[in-house]
Amino acid sequence: MSGIKRLMALQEEQRGVAEQIAIEAGVLKRCQFHGDVYEFDTLDKTPAYKLGNYKFTNGKLKGVFDDRTEMTDAIKAAIENAGMVCGWCAKFEAE
Ligand SMILES: [Zn+2]
Numbered sequence: 001m002s003g004i005k006r007l008m009a010l011q012e013e014q015r016g017v018a019e020q021i022a023i024e025a026g027v028l029k030r031c032q033f034h035g036d037v038y039e040f041d042t043l044d045k046t047p048a049y050k051l052g053n054y055k056f057t058n059g060k061l062k063g064v065f066d067d068r069t070e071m072t073d074a075i076k077a078a079i080e081n082a083g084m085v086c087g088w089c090a091k092f093e094a095e
Contacts, residue, residue: 010064017064018074021055022048027079031086039082048075 019037022028025047029040052071055061065071083090 014064014070014074015078017061018052018071018078021052022075022078022082025051028082031089034086034088036086036088037078037082038086039079039084045079048079 019028022045023030023037027040027045027048028037030037049072052061052075053068056065056068056071061071065074
C-alpha cells in the first residue's frame with residue numbers, strides 16, 4: 001500500500017472511530033434506517049471529548065490516534081460534518 005493510500009485509510013478509520021465515540025457519548029446519532037450520522041439534539045458536545053479522552057487514556061485508541069489533539073480534532077470534524085437530521089430521512093420527508 002502506498003503512503004498516501006495508507007494515510008487515507010487511517011484518516012477514514014479515524015473518522016469512523018471519532019464518529020463512534022460521539023455516538024457512544026450521545027452527541028451524535030446514527031439513523032437506524034440509513035446509517036447516516038447526524039447531530040443529536042444537544043448543544044453540549046463535551047461528553048464526546050470526555051469519552052475520547054477517557055478511551056485515549058485507557059489505550060483504547062492505540063494505533064488510531066497518535067496524540068490527543070489528533071483525536072479531539074477528529075471528533076470536532078465528525079460533529080461539524082454531521083447534519084441536524086439524517087439527510088436521507090429529510091429527503092424522503094420532503095417528497
Ligand atoms: Zn435516515
